[in-house]
Amino acid sequence: xxxxxxxxxxxxxxxxxxxxxxxxxxxxxxxxxxxxxxxxxxxxxxxxxxxxxxxxxxxxxxxxxxxxxxxxxxxxxxxxxxxxxxxxxxxxxxxxxxxxxxxxxxxxxxxxxxxxxxxxxxxxxxxxxxxxxxxxxxxxxxxxxxxxxxxxxxxxxxxxxxxxxxxxxxxxxxxxxxxxxxxxxxxxxxxxxxxxxxxxxxxxxxxxxxxxxxxxxxxxxxxxxxxxxxxxxxxxxxxxxxxxxxxxxxxxxxxxxxxxxxxxxxxxxxxxxxxxxxxxxxxxxxxxxxxxxxxxxxxxxxxxxxxxxxx
Amino acid sequence: xxxxxxxxxxxxxxxxxxxxxxxxxxxxxxxxxxxxxxxxxxxxxxxxxxxxxxxxxxxxxxxxxxxxxxxxxxxxxxxxxxxxxxxxxxxxxxxxxxxxxxxxxxxxxxxxxxxxxxxxxxxxxxxxxxxxxxxxxxxxxxxxxxxxxxxxxxxxxxxxxxxxxxxxxxxxxxxxxxxxxxxxxxxxxxxxxxxxxxxxxxxxxxxxxxxxxxxxxxxxxxxxxxxxxxxxxxxxxxxxxxxxxxxxxxxxxxxxxxxxxxx
Numbered sequence: 001x002x003x004x005x006x007x008x009x010x011x012x013x014x015x016x017x018x019x020x021x022x023x024x025x026x027x028x029x030x031x032x033x034x035x036x037x038x039x040x041x042x043x044x045x046x047x048x049x050x051x052x053x054x055x056x057x058x059x060x061x062x063x064x065x066x067x068x069x070x071x072x073x074x075x076x077x078x079x080x081x082x083x084x085x086x087x088x089x090x091x092x093x094x095x096x097x098x099x100x101x102x103x104x105x106x107x108x109x110x111x112x113x114x115x116x117x118x119x120x121x122x123x124x125x126x127x128x129x130x131x132x133x134x135x136x137x138x139x140x141x142x143x144x145x146x147x148x149x150x151x152x153x154x155x156x157x158x159x160x161x162x163x164x165x166x167x168x169x170x171x172x173x174x175x176x177x178x179x180x181x182x183x184x185x186x187x188x189x190x191x192x193x194x195x196x197x198x199x200x201x202x203x204x205x206x207x208x209x210x211x212x213x214x215x216x217x218x219x220x221x222x223x224x225x226x227x228x229x230x231x232x233x234x235x236x237x238x239x240x241x242x243x244x245x246x247x248x249x250x251x252x253x254x255x256x257x258x259x260x261x262x263x264x265x266x267x268x269x270x271x272x273x274x275x276x277x278x279x280x281x282x283x284x285x286x287x288x289x290x291x292x293x294x295x296x297x298x299x300x301x302x303x304x305x306x307x308x309x310x311x
Numbered sequence: 312x313x314x315x316x317x318x319x320x321x322x323x324x325x326x327x328x329x330x331x332x333x334x335x336x337x338x339x340x341x342x343x344x345x346x347x348x349x350x351x352x353x354x355x356x357x358x359x360x361x362x363x364x365x366x367x368x369x370x371x372x373x374x375x376x377x378x379x380x381x382x383x384x385x386x387x388x389x390x391x392x393x394x395x396x397x398x399x400x401x402x403x404x405x406x407x408x409x410x411x412x413x414x415x416x417x418x419x420x421x422x423x424x425x426x427x428x429x430x431x432x433x434x435x436x437x438x439x440x441x442x443x444x445x446x447x448x449x450x451x452x453x454x455x456x457x458x459x460x461x462x463x464x465x466x467x468x469x470x471x472x473x474x475x476x477x478x479x480x481x482x483x484x485x486x487x488x489x490x491x492x493x494x495x496x497x498x499x500x501x502x503x504x505x506x507x508x509x510x511x512x513x514x515x516x517x518x519x520x521x522x523x524x525x526x527x528x529x530x531x532x533x534x535x536x537x538x539x540x541x542x543x544x545x546x547x548x549x550x551x552x553x554x555x556x557x558x559x560x561x562x563x564x565x566x567x568x569x570x571x572x573x574x
Contacts, residue, residue: 180419180426180444187409187420194407197369198487199395199424251411 011273024152025268031158033264034165038220039237040244040256041169042213047250048176049209050101051189052112056120058238060214063127064089065221065230069138070131078140089214092123097206105202106192124235135231140222161223168219172212173253185209189251243291249301258302263287318539319347321380322523323368323491328377330363330547337363338374339547345491350517350524352534354558355544356567361527362404364544365493368525369394369401382490396424400489402480404496404527410469414460414479417468418451421486454482458512474505481512485520492516494526498533506530510537531568535559543567 015022039061046054054060067088071081100115144157176182187195188205196202221230224237240263248259267286275282294301323345330338338360345351353361366372368379370389378385381397389399400421409417426443455464458478463471468479477497484492497513498506514537516522528534534541535555543551543558545567551558558564 180423183412183416183420184423186412186416187423190409190411191407193371193391194403194409195420196371196391197395197401197403197407198421198483199392200420201392 006277007274014273020151025272026265027152027154028158029265029268030261031155031162031264032268033261034162034169035220035223035260036240036244036263037169037257037260038165038216038223039241040248040260041172041253042216042220043238043241043245044248044250044253044256045172045176045209045213045216048189049185049205050112051109052116053250054213055113055116056123057213057217057241058235059120059123059127060089060092060217061221061224061237062230062232062235063092063123063221064214064218065138065225065234066127066131066136068140068218068222069136069225069230072138072140073136082140085218086215089218090211092214093207093210096210097203101206102203105196124232133232135229138222138225138230140226142226144226157226161226164219165223168216169253169257172216173257176253181205181208186251240287243287245301246291247294247301249303252301252303255301255303263290266290318349321345322347322382323525324380325364325368326378326380328364328367328374328379330360330367330372330374336547338367338544341377341544341547341549343542343549343552345523345525347523348517348521349539350513350526350537352538352541353525353527353544354529354531354534354541357529358546359544359567360547361529361544362495363547365401365495365525365527369399369493395487398487398490399493400484400487400491401493402477402484402495402497404499406473406476406480408468408476408480408483411467413465414468414471414482415451415455415464417479418454418482418486419447421483422447422450424487450488451486454485457485457515458482474501474508477501477505477509478512481509481516485516485522488520489522492522492524494524496527496529498528498530506533513537 039057042057042060043054046052046057064085068081068085071084072078076084096119100119101112104112104115142157142160144155146153146155148154176185184195184200184205187198187200188202192202220237221234224234228234244256244259244263246259247262248255248257263286267283270286271280271283321344324343326342328338328341329336341360341364343351353364355361363372367374368389370391370393373388378387379389380386381389381394381399409420412420426447455461458481460475460478460482463475463479468476471479481494481497484494494513497509501509510533513524513526517524526534526538535558538555540553541551541555541558542549543561543564545563550563550567551561553561
C-alpha cells in the first residue's frame with residue numbers, strides 16, 4: 001500500500017506542492033526536447049525522401065560540428081566558419097548523390113541502408129583525419145549563463161538553441177508540407193521508378209534533402225557540441241533520436257518535433273519525481289521504455305503513415 | 312478507321328533497336344513508327360521483349376544500338392525524366408503507384424512536369440505557387456471524374472483492389488496531359504468487366520484528348536478490337552506489323568502464338 005502510494009500519489013502531490021519548480025522542470029524538458037527533435041528531424045527528412053534509415057545521420061552531426069570547430073581553431077571567425085560548414089554539408093550532399101545514391105536507384109531499401117553504414121564509417125574517418133580525434137571545445141560566443149524570470153531559472157544558451165531549433169523546425173515543416181515539393185518527396189520515397197516516370201528529378205530531390213539534413217545536423221551538432229564538447233560520442237546522440245522516431249513516426253516532421261518534446265519533458269519529470277524511488281538515472285532509459293510501449297500499441301508512431309499491407 | 316479519326320504524321324520512330332542484357336538478346340533490330348492519334352499495339356508471347364521495348368522508349372533501358380526519334384528529334388537513348396518532360400507518360404505492368412498516398416495525390420504527382428520549371432523556386436514562391444496548385448488540382452479532379460473514381464479520391468492507393476489501382480495509374484499518366492501514352496499490359500490480371508471498362512477508357516482517351524497510345528498486351532483478342540495497328544514481337548524480333556486484320560492471318564504470328572518450333 002505504501003509502495004503504491006509512493007509511486008502513484010506522492011509524486012503528484014510534490015508537483016502540485018511546488019508548481020513553480022514543476023514549471024521549471026517542464027521548461028527544462030522542452031529545451032532538451034527541441035534538441036532531440038533536431039536530431040530526429042535529420043532522420044525523418046532522409047527517410048521521407050528515400051525510404052531509408054540513414055545510419056550516418058549521427059556521424060553527420062559529429063562531422064558538421066568537427067568541421068565547424070576545426071575551422072574556428074584555425075582562426076576563422078565564427079560567422080565565416082558557419083557559412084563554410086553549411087557549404088561543406090551541401091557539398092557532402094552532392095557527393096553522396098553523385099557517388100552513392102545515383103548507383104542505387106530502384107534498389108532495395110536494405111541496400112541503401114547498408115550504403116549509409118559505409119558512409120558513416122567514411123565520414124568518421126575523414127572527419128578525424130582532417131580535424132583530429134581529440135575532444136574539442138565548441139564556443140560560438142553565446143554565454144552559457146542562467147538567469148531568473150518570475151522565479152523560474154532559465155539558461156541563456158538553452159533558450160538560444162531552442163529558438164534556433166524552433167525556427168528551423170517550423171521552416172522545414174512549412175517547406176515540406178505546404179509545397180508541392182513535399183508530395184514529390186513522398187513520391188520518391190514510395191517508388192523511384194514511378195517517380196522518374198512522372199518526371200520528378202530524383203537527383204535534385206536527393207541533393208536538396210541531404211543538404212537540408214546536413215544543415216539540421218550542423219544545428220544539432222552546435223547545440224550538443226557546445227554542452228558536451230565535440231568528440232566521437234557526439235554521434236551517439238543519434239541513439240536518443242531512435243525513440244523519438246518510434247514515438248513520432250518515421251515519416252512525420254511534426255511527429256519528430258512532438259516526439260522529441262514528449263521525451264525531453266517525460267524523462268525530466270520521471271527523473272525528478274520518480275527517480276529517487278529507484279535510485280535515479282531514469283533519464284537514461286526512460287525514452288527507450290516509452291518507445292517500447294509505443295511499439296507494442298501503436299507501431300506506426302503518433303503521426304506516421306499507417307502501414308497497409310495487402311495479403 | 313470506322314470512327315473516321317484522322318491519323319497524323321509520325322510521332323515516334325524507333326529504328327534498328329538492339330538491346331541485350333549480358334548474353335541475352337532482348338531486342339534485335341526492331342523498328343516501327345507510331346503515328347499521331349493512333350492506338351499502336353505491341354503484342355507477342357511472354358518474354359518476347361515487349362516491356363523492354365517500352366522501357367527503351369521512356370528511357371529506363373538504354374539500347375546498345377539504334378535510334379529513337381520523338382517529335383523530330385533523334386536520340387540514341389532517352390532519359391526517364393526527360394521523356395516525361397517531353398510528354399511521354401506511362402503505366403507499369405506491375406502497378407507502380409505511390410501506395411501511401413491518396414488517389415488524388417497520386418494523380419497530382421502526374422502533373423509534376425507541368426508545374427513551374429524550377430523546383431526550389433516553386434517551393435519558395437508563395438502566392439503564385441498556391442494559385443498554380445489550385446489550377447492543377449482542378450485538372451486532377453477532372454481526370455478523377457473522367458475515370459469515375461470519385462469515391463476513392465481520398466483512399467490510400469495501397470488499399471485499393473487491383474483493377475482500381477490500374478485505373479488510378481492510368482489517371483496519373485493522363486494527368487501529365489501526355490502526347491504519347493505508354494501502357495504496359497493495361498488489362499493484365501483483370502476480369503472481363505474490368506477489361507471492358509479499361510478498353511472503353513483507352514478508346515475515350517484516344518478519342519477525346521487525341522492522345523497517341525502505344526500499348527502492350529499479350530491478350531490478342533482485346534488488342535485486335537481497339538488498335539489501329541499492331542506490331543508483333545517474338546524472341547526480341549519483330550515478326551509482323553499491320554492492321555489487326557492483316558496480323559491475324561499472318562502465318563508467322565500464328566506460329567509464334569501456337570509455339571511452332573523455330574528451326
